[in-house]
Amino acid sequence: MMTDKLKRQAPPLQKNQTPRFFLAQIACFMLVFLSSTALAAPTSFIAEVVAVLAGDTLKVLKSRQVMVVRLQGIDAPEKTQRYGQQAKDFTEGVAFGEKVVVNVKGIDRDENIVAEVVMEDGRSLNREVVKAGFAWWHREHSEDLSLWRLEDKAREAKLGLWLGEDPVPPWEFRESMGGR
Numbered sequence: 001m002m003t004d005k006l007k008r009q010a011p012p013l014q015k016n017q018t019p020r021f022f023l024a025q026i027a028c029f030m031l032v033f034l035s036s037t038a039l040a041a042p043t044s045f046i047a048e049v050v051a052v053l054a055g056d057t058l059k060v061l062k063s064r065q066v067m068v069v070r071l072q073g074i075d076a077p078e079k080t081q082r083y084g085q086q087a088k089d090f091t092e093g094v095a096f097g098e099k100v101v102v103n104v105k106g107i108d109r110d111e112n113i114v115a116e117v118v119m120e121d122g123r124s125l126n127r128e129v130v131k132a133g134f135a136w137w138h139r140e141h142s143e144d145l146s147l148w149r150l151e152d153k154a155r156e157a158k159l160g161l162w163l164g165e166d167p168v169p170p171w172e173f174r175e176s177m178g179g180r
Helices: 002-009 019-039 084-095 125-131 145-157 170-176
Strands: 044-054 057-062 065-071 099-107 113-119
Touching: 044 065, 044 084, 057 099, 065 125, 084 113, 084 125, 113 125, 125 145
Parallel strands: 065 113
Antiparallel strands: 044 057, 044 099, 057 065, 099 113
16 A cells, blocks of 8 residues: 555656666766765864974874875974974974874865864964964964964064064075975
């Protein structure tokens, strides 16, 4: 009795359309839908910091895959630049070996993940680096005014790179070196 009701409610097949063809269409749709969903990048994930490349760049390990992560909204001195090693050392001291949440914001031109990295205790690594005076708020790539306030406080307190006179922003340093 129930099957009669279902048969009556099923949409009518179009001319030259067999039930098998109709099921194949549904299967194709589901395959495309599921594969596109599976390929979508997660907006956040948990990983372990396995290396610090610079004050604003990490390597993280997630499911046996190593990924490079740039800290979104900040720019630390280059390794060959004044305070570059100190910025790297600071970030390493805070994050190396730690489990973190990587909140993906995008992908940069080098195909690295651009993200806010949150420590287990809830602190933003991005903010901690700026707060300690080892990075600039990268105004062109972030609208996060809290980073500007942290940079301003570090500058006033003469923390990190603000100890030196007239620190050169990394984007100007890269340009002077013929880089991007």
